[in-house]
Amino acid sequence: MIEEKIKELGFEVPEVAKPLAAYIPAKRVGNLVMTSGQVPLVKGELKYAGKIGVELSEEEGQKAAEICALNCLAAIKGVIGNLDKIEEIVKLTVFVNNKDGFTAQPKVANGASELIGKIFGEKGLHARSAVGVSGLPINAPVEIEMIVKVNE
Amino acid sequence: MIEEKIKELGFEVPEVAKPLAAYIPAKRVGNLVMTSGQVPLVKGELKYAGKIGVELSEEEGQKAAEICALNCLAAIKGVIGNLDKIEEIVKLTVFVNNKDGFTAQPKVANGASELIGKIFGEKGLHARSAVGVSGLPINAPVEIEMIVKVNE
Amino acid sequence: MIEEKIKELGFEVPEVAKPLAAYIPAKRVGNLVMTSGQVPLVKGELKYAGKIGVELSEEEGQKAAEICALNCLAAIKGVIGNLDKIEEIVKLTVFVNNKDGFTAQPKVANGASELIGKIFGEKGLHARSAVGVSGLPINAPVEIEMIVKVNE
Numbered sequence: 001m002i003e004e005k006i007k008e009l010g011f012e013v014p015e016v017a018k019p020l021a022a023y024i025p026a027k028r029v030g031n032l033v034m035t036s037g038q039v040p041l042v043k044g045e046l047k048y049a050g051k052i053g054v055e056l057s058e059e060e061g062q063k064a065a066e067i068c069a070l071n072c073l074a075a076i077k078g079v080i081g082n083l084d085k086i087e088e089i090v091k092l093t094v095f096v097n098n099k100d101g102f103t104a105q106p107k108v109a110n111g112a113s114e115l116i117g118k119i120f121g122e123k124g125l126h127a128r129s130a131v132g133v134s135g136l137p138i139n140a141p142v143e144i145e146m147i148v149k150v151n152e
Numbered sequence: 153m154i155e156e157k158i159k160e161l162g163f164e165v166p167e168v169a170k171p172l173a174a175y176i177p178a179k180r181v182g183n184l185v186m187t188s189g190q191v192p193l194v195k196g197e198l199k200y201a202g203k204i205g206v207e208l209s210e211e212e213g214q215k216a217a218e219i220c221a222l223n224c225l226a227a228i229k230g231v232i233g234n235l236d237k238i239e240e241i242v243k244l245t246v247f248v249n250n251k252d253g254f255t256a257q258p259k260v261a262n263g264a265s266e267l268i269g270k271i272f273g274e275k276g277l278h279a280r281s282a283v284g285v286s287g288l289p290i291n292a293p294v295e296i297e298m299i300v301k302v303n304e
Numbered sequence: 305m306i307e308e309k310i311k312e313l314g315f316e317v318p319e320v321a322k323p324l325a326a327y328i329p330a331k332r333v334g335n336l337v338m339t340s341g342q343v344p345l346v347k348g349e350l351k352y353a354g355k356i357g358v359e360l361s362e363e364e365g366q367k368a369a370e371i372c373a374l375n376c377l378a379a380i381k382g383v384i385g386n387l388d389k390i391e392e393i394v395k396l397t398v399f400v401n402n403k404d405g406f407t408a409q410p411k412v413a414n415g416a417s418e419l420i421g422k423i424f425g426e427k428g429l430h431a432r433s434a435v436g437v438s439g440l441p442i443n444a445p446v447e448i449e450m451i452v453k454v455n456e
Contacts, residue, residue, distance in 0.1 A: 021410040022417035023432035029336065029394045029453050032181065037433030051405070090181045095435045100252065100404065101203070102287040106173040113174035128175035129189030129297045131247045132287030135406040135436030145433045149181050184333065242333045252404065253355070254439040258325040265326035280327035281341030281449045283399045284439030301333050 002083040005119050006070075016078040017041045017071050020137055025075035031087075033079050034147050037095065038071035039140035040064040049139045052108055053099035056141050061096065062111030068094075068144035069112035080150050087151040088123050089116055094130040095143040105130035112144055154235040157271050158222075168230040169193045169223050172289055177227035183239075186299050187227045189247065191292035192219035201291045204260055205251035208293050213248065214263030220246075220296035221264035232302050239303040240275050241268055246282040247295040257282035264296055306387040309423050310374075320382040321345045321375050324441055329379035335391075338451050339379040341399065343444035344371035353443045356412060357403035360445050365400065366415030372398075372448035373416035384454050391455040392427050393420055398434040399447040409434035416448055 003013055016025050019036060026035040040047045040063075048064040050056050056064070069092075077083055094109035096102070109130035116124045136143050155165055168177050171188060178187040192199045192215075200216040202208050208216070221244075229235050246261035248254070261282035268276045288295050307317055320329050323340060330339040344351045344367075352368040354360050360368070373396075381387055398413035400406070413434035420428045440447050 019432075021414045021432075021434075022421055023396070024429050025431070027392075027394050027429070027431040029392070029451075030182075030334075034395050034431050034451075036431040037435065088179075088181070090179050091186050092175070093433070095433070096287075097436075098287050100286045100438070101291075103289060103291045105287065106289045110173045117174055125176050125179070127177070127179040127186050127188040127297075128171075128173075129245070129247075129295065130173075130289060131189065131285045131295060132249075133435045134252070134286040134404045134438040135400075135402050135409065137407060137410045137434060139405075139407045143433065143435060145431075147181075147186075182334075240331075240333070242331050243338050244327070248439075250439050252438045253443075255441060255443045257439065258441045262325045269326055277328050277331070279329070279331040279338050279340040279449075280323075280325075281397070281399070281447065282325075282441060283341065283437045283447060284401075286404070286438040299333075299338075 009118055011070055014074050016074045026079045028079050031150050032147055033076050033150055035072045035075040035145050037143040037145045038068045039143050040067035046138055048141050050141055051097050051099055052141050053102045058104055058107050061108035061141055064142045065108055065111030066115050068142050069115050072144055072146035076148055085150045086148050088149045089120055089126040090147040090149055091127045093145045095133045097136040097141050098132040102132050105132055161270055163222055166226045168226040178231045180231050183302050184299055185228050185231050185302055187224045187297050189295040189297045190220045190223035191295050192216040198290055200293050202293060203249050203251055204293050205254045210256050210259050213260035213293055216294045217260055217263030218267050220294050221267050224296055224298035228300055237302045238300050240301045241272055241278040242299040242301055243279045245297045247285045249288040249293050250284040254284050257284055313422055315374055318378045320378045330383045332383050335454050336451055337380050337383050337454055339376045339449050341447040341449045342372045342375035343447050344368040350442055352445050354445055355401050355403055356445050357406045362408055362411050365412035365445055368446045369412055369415030370419050372446050373419050376448055376450035380452055389454045390452050392453045393424055393430040394451040394453055395431045397449045399437045401440040401445050402436040406436050409436055
């Protein structure tokens with residue numbers, strides 16, 4: 001059902017992105033699943049590259065954040081098999097690769113938070129931190145990690 | 153009792169700050185409560201703005217960190233109703249908006265850690281990370297997220 | 305056994321590093337232990353200092369990340385007494401102090417992830433985020449925090 005909802009919204013859950021290095025896409029501990037930081041890779045290619053406020057606009061940052069959120073869901077699906085097992089979205093941490101002094105991280109991060117809201121409704125209400133960083137892997141504009149609670 | 157202690161120290165637990173975007177101030181999962189990143193808003197206005205080492209001194213950063221910590225407690229109170237239910241402070245993550253190359257994040261973060269220590273005593277002993285970032289929402293100098301354990 | 309394995313690999317678990325400020329090296333909550341951010345201190349002295357891409361190479365960053373990982377293990381040992389009680393490594397968050405626009409955080413972070421893999425094998429498979437920051441405490445090139453699950 002969650003995957004159908006995602007399709008209705010015009011998106012899809014991708015294949016889980018191959019980690020960029022010596023780690024795994026997500027890890028379950030008890031009834032929590034914590035993802036690794038996900039960047040906006042689509043079929044192995046970075047869909048958006050560069051810094052928000054330099055090469056990319058805030059709107060492009062939002063689109064990148066949407067992709068990161070979908071990649072988080074893909075990573076979680078890889079661990080639990082079926083996204084319907086997600087009981088609640090707990091937390092997003094959003095790292096925005098921005099020009100020094102940029103202040104619109106919440107707007108960029110909303111690309112992820114609003115999509116999660118549309119997909120999960122009440123279950124999608126999450127805590128969130130959004131901060132600006134001085135560089136991200138493979139020049140990604142956004143990196144997002146997600147914690148969810150699963151119902152067995 | 154915790155709120156009385158906070159008043160004795162000359163502070164108060166504010167109304168919970170309205171999130172800057174599409175998320176909630178804190179989320180409970182099991183007996184943990186995780187806050188969203190809190191910035192030094194007082195009654196909806198940023199009390200300190202700008203970068204530590206540029207517009208603001210380290211001492212002003214400490215004051216800002218105190219406010220962030222109180223806003224974390226406000227967010228937690230919004231979820232559990234009464235701060236006396238906090239069994240332990242588990243972790244603070246402190247993001248300092250600083251001039252590139254700044255190295256005194258621990259001093260700034262102590263504004264939060266020391267206040268937590270005064271309020272909670274032994275129960276307030278927490279793990280902590282403090283890092284320098286290249287920008288924060290609405291030009292906040294500090295953003296703090298907190299994890300606490302509650303005793304139902 | 306874990307400590308023997310670490311010695312076989314040519315490393316050792318140091319004395320737990322004294323926190324730089326008003327917090328503790330690691331905190332247990334349920335069967336999780338969360339460390340504070342650890343920097344590459346060796347016997348109280350920073351082994352590597354400065355920014356990756358400025359004063360330090362990526363390879364030096366990897367060496368620094370190894371030391372951070374060992375300091376995380378030392379912090380955990382301080383809480384649980386014996387590293388053999390670690391059931392799984394859950395998550396690493398790796399903050400790299402780099403030149404603005406640096407993109408090889410995964411390579412630097414692999415210094416930690418690969419060492420954890422050698423020490424813990426299958427139990428060491430962890431989620432990870434790696435991001436670039438604009439400054440770290442005492443001018444450390446890398447700061448790492450670790451979450452592990454312990455089997456009582």
